Amino acid sequence: QFKAVIFDLDGVITDTARYHYLAWKRLAEAQGVHFDEAFNEHLKGIDRMGSLELILASATRSYTDAEKLALATEKNEHYKELIATMTPADLLPGAVEALDAARAAGLKIGLASVSRNAFEVLDRLGITGKFDYVVDAGTIARGKPDPEIFLKAARELGVAPGDCFGVEDAVAGVASIKAAGMYAIGVGDPRVLAQADIVIPDLAAFPLN
Numbered sequence: 001q002f003k004a005v006i007f008d009l010d011g012v013i014t015d016t017a018r019y020h021y022l023a024w025k026r027l028a029e030a031q032g033v034h035f036d037e038a039f040n041e042h043l044k045g046i047d048r049m050g051s052l053e054l055i056l057a058s059a060t061r062s063y064t065d066a067e068k069l070a071l072a073t074e075k076n077e078h079y080k081e082l083i084a085t086m087t088p089a090d091l092l093p094g095a096v097e098a099l100d101a102a103r104a105a106g107l108k109i110g111l112a113s114v115s116r117n118a119f120e121v122l123d124r125l126g127i128t129g130k131f132d133y134v135v136d137a138g139t140i141a142r143g144k145p146d147p148e149i150f151l152k153a154a155r156e157l158g159v160a161p162g163d164c165f166g167v168e169d170a171v172a173g174v175a176s177i178k179a180a181g182m183y184a185i186g187v188g189d190p191r192v193l194a195q196a197d198i199v200i201p202d203l204a205a206f207p208l209n
């Protein structure tokens, strides 16, 4: 019997994956790097500097650390403009129902996002109070696909990893859940999220709803 559920945020609870995509696309193209949905798929769940490194690996020149920091800051400022307009209307279908169903089932509820903007997004969506524990991305040394973030969430919730399930839209995120020894629910395309134990199209199909 599961005792906790740990959700990813971007692309699962709200469509901020779209905003990350738009912000990275503008940055990449300004550096002469072709950027499309297929490339973006590899960036989902990857932290800010890691994503930037993947994009700049396709550039024609090398960048200093100072240039990289400036580019990452520029991307984040664009992203912050995009999320500034978010309201509870930006919750994806089934998201609140899934959180409430997990609560009704007696599960502990965690959030494992490597986004340093996660607290702000949760506040704008009005759902901060629905979580027992939200991992602070600033405290995580190794991003997804490393299991660290899901293991930290389980530890703080006081639940053994094997008694948790994770919910993720990213290939790297599903890999992180599986490496943590948890059951993985993928949200999206089953061909992309082949490592997940089950895949649902969106949270409207969350098994506890």
Ligand code: G6P
Residues within 6 Å of the ligand: 010, 017, 020, 043, 044, 045, 046, 047, 048, 051, 076, 113, 114, 115, 116, 117, 118, 137, 170
């Ligand atoms: C999530 C998203 C990634 C994003 C990362 C860092 O994992 O899926 O696309 O790069 O968070 O977000 P941040 O808001 O800290 O730049």
Ligand code: MG
Residues within 6 Å of the ligand: 008, 009, 010, 011, 012, 017, 044, 045, 168, 169, 170, 173
């Ligand atoms: Mg995600």
